[in-house]
Amino acid sequence: MDTHASTTNLPDSAEALAHAPEGTGIEHAHPTWSTYWKVATILTLITVGEVWAYYVPSFVASRAFVPTLLSLSGLKFAIVVMFYMHLKYDHRLFRVLFTGPLLIAALTLLALMFLFGHIYIKIM
Amino acid sequence: MTARATHLPAAHAPAPHHYTTLGLDSRKVAIWAFIGSECMLFVSLISTYLIYKGRSVIGPFPHETWTDPSTGQVLKPILNIPVTSASTFVLLMSSLFMVLALAAVQNKEQPKRTRGERILGNSKLWLFMTALAGTTFLGFQAFEFTSFVHEGLTIRRNLFGSSFFTLTGFHGAHVTAGVLWLVTLLAIDYRRGLGSRDSLLVDISALYWHFVDVVWIAIFTLVYLIK
Numbered sequence: 185m186d187t188h189a190s191t192t193n194l195p196d197s198a199e200a201l202a203h204a205p206e207g208t209g210i211e212h213a214h215p216t217w218s219t220y221w222k223v224a225t226i227l228t229l230i231t232v233g234e235v236w237a238y239y240v241p242s243f244v245a246s247r248a249f250v251p252t253l254l255s256l257s258g259l260k261f262a263i264v265v266m267f268y269m270h271l272k273y274d275h276r277l278f279r280v281l282f283t284g285p286l287l288i289a290a291l292t293l294l295a296l297m298f299l300f301g302h303i304y305i306k307i308m
Numbered sequence: 309m310t311a312r313a314t315h316l317p318a319a320h321a322p323a324p325h326h327y328t329t330l331g332l333d334s335r336k337v338a339i340w341a342f343i344g345s346e347c348m349l350f351v352s353l354i355s356t357y358l359i360y361k362g363r364s365v366i367g368p369f370p371h372e373t374w375t376d377p378s379t380g381q382v383l384k385p386i387l388n389i390p391v392t393s394a395s396t397f398v399l400l401m402s403s404l405f406m407v408l409a410l411a412a413v414q415n416k417e418q419p420k421r422t423r424g425e426r427i428l429g430n431s432k433l434w435l436f437m438t439a440l441a442g443t444t445f446l447g448f449q450a451f452e453f454t455s456f457v458h459e460g461l462t463i464r465r466n467l468f469g470s471s472f473f474t475l476t477g478f479h480g481a482h483v484t485a486g487v488l489w490l491v492t493l494l495a496i497d498y499r500r501g502l503g504s505r506d507s508l509l510v511d512i513s514a515l516y517w518h519f520v521d522v523v524w525i526a527i528f529t530l531v532y533l534i535k
Contacts, residue, residue, distance in 0.1 A: 217428055224404040235393045238533050257529035261522050268407050269518045278340045285344035289351035300359045
């Protein structure tokens, strides 16, 4: 007799999951409440920084303005995705499902901007 | 000989068909695939906005003043950054409320000893706060759209109007769907109570809500802040 007989008709990994609380999936523990509050504070501070930068004419006129705002926006995007959407803690497949289309979309955006937008490559 | 029971204990897991061969719940895989496709939708709308940016022949313009040659009327830059910053803050806070709602549902069965634990563990409160913040954001957007129309910017006025209203209107429609979803969850919570066995339902709605938030993070920078 097989002493490791399964008690369910699920695949092994799903069976393991079946004995975990629903909704956790194959994933690590989610952040605590205090982490969520810290993340919210960081997001608020970055947003305040962005808006403050918008009202500094010398900074707006400088070449650093657009890259800085894009970097801050990308940072906020990544923080929300990693901590609030739990992508940092969840299964790798979810990361692939999200970053794959996002990468394709970003490359399409860049290509379109080179073709029709305001980005130009100086040749010679 | 392998002994296999055909049924799971009811308290442990949903029906077996919800699992993929990786052992992941198919509903969660589906929402991530949906979010991936939504990324492409919004990037196409953002691309359109960026390509048409600065190519409007007539005003009003987002960041520059414009004088109507036929009437001599001077139109100020149309974007209202303080109002939009406030609505952005509200949407960011709604994401915090949403994760607190999810944590409250996941930890429903844990004993709450202090007042703080009871507040943090109150899923109804956080679901309500999230829905309220979403509705407030929609109120800001309605105010913004109305004031734009009063100042002469409609979807048919110029390239900026067409691409702006399409992009932010699509986002607003997604927020509206999210608020309706949250209200439904809140109604379920009041009717029978959401427990840890329902955490996946809240998790899926939370993923959608946070996605709506990250899209706005991109829109706020690309449309409102970058001149």
